[in-house]
Amino acid sequence: MLKTTKTPGAELQSFIDQYQINPFFLSKQLKLSYQTILNIVKGDAKITAQTAMRLGKYFNVSPKYWLDIQLESEINELSADKKFASIIKSIPKAEKPKGKAKPAKKKSNTLAEKRKKAAKVPGAKGAKGKKAKKKGKK
Secondary structure, three states, rough: OOOOOOOHHHHHHHHHOEEEEEEOOOOOOOOHOOOHHHEEEEOOOOOHHHHHHHHHHHOOOOHHHHHHHHHHHHHHHHHHHHHHHHHHHOOOOOOOOOOOOOOOOOOOOOHHHHHHHHHHOOOOOHHHHHHHHHHOOO
């Protein structure tokens, strides 16, 4: 697993320092609570998709940048958890079946396909049955 010291809070603090702003100002610009910004910086809160979009817009980076940092941080945190690591080790790997895979049957959803199917059933009147009656009346 990837090991990094980059956490969402440390990265946000780095941006705050680079842009020479304070968390209160940032919270007003992002229309977030001051407490949310402080909690992210302290590591007590995660960066959500909404927050990532706001941070991305404000700092002119992709929201994916912030979400990738958050995800990497969570994965590193989980990989350090011995109990969770033992659960992961106990999960077997999936094996693909040998041989060719059979293509999935295509379901007929159109009305015309359903009528064709119904016309094939003995004794059923499908689209052909109706046409035949019309032709006979003329």
